[in-house]
Amino acid sequence: MANAIEVEKLRKEFKSYSSRSGLIGAFRDLFTRNYKIIRAVNDISFTVKQGEMVGYIGENGAGKSTTIKMLTGILTPTSGKVIVNGMNPHKEREKFVQTIGVVFGQRSQLWWDIAVQESFRLLKKVYRVSDQAYKEHMEHVIETLDIGPLLDKPVRKLSLGQRMRCELAAALIHNPPLLFLDEPTIGLDVLVKLKIRKFLKEINEKYNTTILLTTHDISDIEALCERVIMLDEGKIIYDGSLQELKANWGEGKQIQFQFAKEVAQEELNVLTADLKVQWQAGERENVWTAHVSPTDMSDVIGRVVAKYEIKDININEISTEEIIRNIYEEGVVYG
Structure with a gap:
């Protein structure tokens, strides 16, 4: 199977300027500036x-959005190699943009004051999509995302959930083989999220669309992606299957005890x-949670129950979100 994205030793550096204090400092800044080089992607x-759905995750400032901007040709890398859909995003710009769709959760590609369907018509012309291809593909998209009633409304009158569904449809007007999603479900309610997830699964199955998804919502990753790439301070600290991540770093249980009386941690x-x-x-x-290995679970329960009066006990698996949080907190690089 061919690769949709190939990245090799990709680096992006930015200059960060700092101002000197005081009037003399400001005067000196007119002639020489203090700056340091920051590696956003290292x-x-x-x-x-092709056809993969990959979660690209990391904390704020880890370098996720910078990577996406280089992969889509918005930013030029400082060094390294980027090949997307067999092209260099920066050197073959016009041809390249015909093969990708992009949705930024906090930016809009729709025109604010005109009806959604007018934005769609403009994008159809930009991407040179034929009437027949548009009709065949977009009828399915509009129906699945349930945006038919929204088409004659100006974008500014849409709710966030309605706008994000329209943004997703707009990114798919030319039915691109590769879709970049940067925080597509940010701020959305559960029902809208479920609708978007279902739709993404459908286009992946129907058209073999490759999807690279960045999000802070781990439930999006669990619902859509079998593979995750984890970024920390511009470096990849994990690249592999979600199941393997859980198996290697999620071993253990959480036992929640509700005590009848107050109990000290000591x-x-x-x-x-x-x-x-x-x-x-x-x-x-009076609620305490024990994070415990499976081998010690019965001992913990036995000792606690024997010594204290217990009102309730719940046993849970460690969540994916907690596994990822623990990895970042411990600062360990996992291969």
């Missing part, structure tokens, strides 16, 4: 196969001192 390499620490347990206070009164 020599990353990865490939994405008491719980002493009680389970020889076991692999971390205690965490719950949001509700």
Whole structure:
């Protein structure tokens, strides 16, 4: 299977200027500026196969959006190699943009004051889509995203959820083989998110559309992507399957105890001192959660139940969101 995206030792550096303090400092800044080089993306390499749905995740400032902007040709890399759909995004710009769709959750590609369908018609001409191709493809898109009633409304009168569904449809007018989604579900309610996820799965299955998704909503990743690429301070710290990530770093359980009376953390620490347990206070009164390895689970429950009066016990798997948070907090590089 061919690669939709090939990235090799990709780097993007920015100059960050700092002002000197005081009037003399301001005067000196007129002639010489203090600056330092910041590497937003630091020599990353990865490939994405045609038809893959990949989650590209990381904390704020990790370099996700900078990467997307280089892959789409908006930014020019400082160094490294980028091939997307067999082309260099910066050198073959006009031809290249015909093969991608982009949705930025916080930016709009629709014209604010005209009806949605007029924006669609303008984009149809920009991408030189024939009437027949537009009709065949967009009828399905409009119906699946349930935006028919919105087509005659100006974009400025749409809610955020309505606008994001229209933005997604606009990115697909020319039925591109590759779709970049940067925070597409930010601020959306659950029902709209579910609708968008279902639609993305459909176009992936129907057209073999490759999707690169950046998001802070881990449930989006779990619903859509089998593979994740994790970025931290401009470097890739994990590239592999979501299941493997859970298997390697998510081993363990969370046991939530609701005690009948107040219990101090020090008491719980002493009680389970020889076991692999971390205690965490719950949001509700007299609730404590034990993060414990599977081998020590029965011992923890046995000791706690034998010593304290318990009102309730819940046993949960460690969530993907918590696994990812733990990886970032520990600052460990995983291969």
